Every structure is written in C-alpha cells, then in structure tokens.
Amino acid sequence: MTNFHLSNPESRTAAALEATRSVYLQIEGASPEETSRGLAAAQAVFEKAGVTAGKAYWAICELESADDLGWVDKVPSEAIEHMHVWEEAERAAIEACCAGWQSNRPERYVLHLFPKAEAAVS
Template sequence: MELRLNIENATPEDLARGIAAAEAVFARAGITALQGAEGLFALEGWDIKGFPEDDKPTEDENQAATVWLEADEAATTACCAGWPEDRIPRHQVMELINVPRTKLQAEALPDTWPARKQLYPDVVKRLEVTAGPDRQIDFDIAFVLGWVPERPTLDRVEPLSEDGDRIPFFTSDVAQVEEMARKALKDWTIEIDRDPCDAHVFDPAAGDDDDEFRRAAWRDFDGSLHMEKPPANPAIALTLAMMRGQSMHFE
C-alpha cells in the first residue's frame, strides 16, 4: 500500500513533499498509514450507523483516525506551501492505494530475484502458446511474482502463499484473475474479449503514447499482434495482459 494525494495542479515535487510530511506524522505516532486508514474507516462507519453505543470504535481506532487526519492536514500544508488561500483544499486529500504486488515482492525476496527475473520471459512465452489451463504455469507465475519462496513443481505438495491461500488458477479461472486485477489496478479499465480471446488493461487517464499504462494480451492498441494466435481462454488472456504490464519490473 502507498499514500497518494489528490490535489489539483500540484507538481510531482509538491506531492512528494506532502507525502513526506504525512509519513513523518505516522512515524512520530508509531503507527502505519494502513492502521490510520483502518481507524478512520471504523470512525466513519460508526458515524454512518448513527453512533450506536454498542458499536463504538476502540480507543486504538480513535487514536489511529486522529493520526490519519493530522497526517492529511500535514500533507496539505506541506504540498501547498506558498499557494494562494483559495487554491488550498479544505477537504481530505489523502488516500491509501494498492501497489501491484510484484513491485513490493521484488524487494521482499531478494535471494530469489535473479531466478525470478530469468523465468519471467519464459512464463510470458508459455502463456502465449499454451493450449489451455496449465497448473505448472500457475505455479511459475506465483514464483515469478514472489508469492511463494521457491519454484513449485507438479510432483511435490502444492505450497500455499504467504497468506495461507492456494496458488491462484491464473490459466483457468477468469473470475479469480479479474478479481486480482481489479484489486491491483483499482482505477484502470479491464476489458476481456471471448471471441477471439483477448484482454486489455489500461489507465483511462493516461495518454495514447503512455504505453506503460496500456497492456494487451493479443491485439495491441495500435492493431498489431503480439503473437499469431489469440490466447487459449479468457483467464490466460487477462493473465497475459497483466504479466506484460509487469515487464518494467523485470528489466
């Protein structure tokens, strides 16, 4: 998770200054931004319910919410330093967003990074040509993304992720893949075609030249094809588009 500020006309330098100020507030309070956000969520939920006596936020949640609001104010003050008063927002500007998991796991599992980096292009190529669901590809994707500490194989007991979950069915369960994609890319558009199978993921706020924010499984946005035949099924198509989007982390 990472902090983001929604302040109109702020420069990247302004936003970075604001984020740093907010992070300093959390550090002084000895809590994480996530704890602050959860505290605020509990407080706002209690408000929405009409302040029932039997469902009050805990003292820790109240304190965390207070810290979040202080961090939000500090972020605004730092980001908008020197601005005219009429340009400074008077509402909450801070939110906590998901970061694609690979970006975090590349640092979290440094010992396996060389092997994962080497395996990444092979996984993409196999997704392009596989004729259908392939559990070994599922395993390899989980390893490449850093979800398991070592590369699983079909002849061994299937490992669980660090959260205790089974490795996702990347090549067969389109609903599961779509759910993961929407959690990782909340503000992005996800399009899945079934005849022929294809998938596109893109940030609608990005420009036409921002290829980093537009990924396709088979037919690219300019009409060119990534490979001769479309993916074997919608789950593979969406997984392939998502894996292409991870390429910047494996360069």
C-alpha cells in the same frame, strides 16, 4: 443488542491492507515535487505517532462504518486516536505540498490509500 468491535489493527485484514496499499496524495494544481513533499510530511506524522498509514486509514474506515450504524460510542479510544493521526497527516501533507501558494488550502485534494498498482498509474 449488537456489539461493535473494531478489528484489531494487527489483524490479517489490516495487515493485508497495509501490504497491498500505498498512500496517495492528489492536490489540484500541485506539481510532482510538491506532491512528494506532501507525502513525505504525511509519512513523518505517521512515524512520529508510531502508527502506520494502514492502521490510521483502517481506523477511519471503521469509524465511518460505526457512524453509519450508530455505534460510535462503542468504538475503542485507540481507533479514535488513529483517526486523529490520519487527519493530522492529511493536514501536514496539504500544508507541505501547498507551501508558498497564495491559498494554503486547495479546493480539491485527497490523501488516500489505493492499491499499489493503481497508485503507481495515477
């Protein structure tokens, strides 16, 4: 039987992810100011939860892998909590970015971690 072990969020892999990536928000039709407002709201969620964006994103990736392999029942509860932080940050980013829009939920959006140079160019 294979055991699924979530990588420790303090591991070199998660640390490398955190050091080389930036949170990126793209919402169709949003201005740069609205996007900045959304990113600030997402960051506030991460800070309030005491979870870095890298740890939360890492948990999403690990849970998706576990789901693909059928090992979701072996995922530590901390990873699930971190995944929920990412989801909450995403909702906060969309709400803050789209405040005042007729529809608060755009059809196309992405909150993601991208390599720092790539995020700066996009």
